[in-house]
Amino acid sequence: MPVTSEPIQGYAPISGAQIFFEVSGQGEPLLLIHAGVADSRMWDAQAARWADSRRVIRCDMRGFGLSAHAPGTFTFHDDMAELLRSLGVACADVVGASFGGAVALDLTLAHPELVSRLVLVAPALGGYVFETPAMREFFAQENALLAADDVDGAVELNMRMWVDGVGRDAGAVPPDIRAKVAEMQRLAFVLPPADGEEALDLEPPAITRLGDISQPTLVMVGTHDQAEFRTIAKLVAQHIGNARYEEVVGAAHMISMEQPDTFARLVEQFLA
Structure with missing residues (x-):
């Protein structure tokens, strides 16, 4: 029977920041990490669809949406780890898009116990240098x-x-x-910047450690995306041992918004 309860929204105090989050539905946890050109609203269609069968967790990373900047050093992947722990989540399937894909990769490398399976949507990649x-x-x-x-x-x-x-x-x-x-x-x-705020990178960077990821991984990219993001997607899929690669014909960078049904089908087949 579909879950009809209203989503739970709140702010999690994490490393001096107040991270806005929303939890919808019940079931196995599914964390959605947004792109750098977006915030948690990019997942509106997916949160509504998957809350019938999953505990869907989405948030605005600091400096996006309803999460303000905050002073001090931090990492985005540690923020996500602390969010999961604050919600009592021991392990989750993780979906990350673009910059959120890089955060998802870093989360998997830094906190592998928290990630069951990984979906990377036109991911960025820590340590990759754009050259075109x-x-x-x-x-x-x-x-x-x-x-x-x-x-x-x-x-x-x-x-x-x-x-x-x-x-x-x-x-x-x-x-x-x-x-x-x-x-x-x-x-x-x-959004107003915060004095003394500094985002730290994962070291060594993810590009040098993709082979350490053992979680089943789905990597997808659109055929109208930028050439270097298509290159990154292929590189990530080639170097993660248990990875599947999909090209979404006719889509650019924001696959989940542009082709929500195709996106949902690919993710649901992978997580089945």
């Missing part, structure tokens, strides 16, 4: 726009890069999806 002209130009343009306080321009740049993708224009994506990602990205740009 397209990526270098993107970061240079984004930095210049933000330095000039042109938030609108920086948001639109990110929409073209990640939502529209390669070989498509803005009309290829439903306008409500584009608007939702733009709203989430804008909020991340304008």
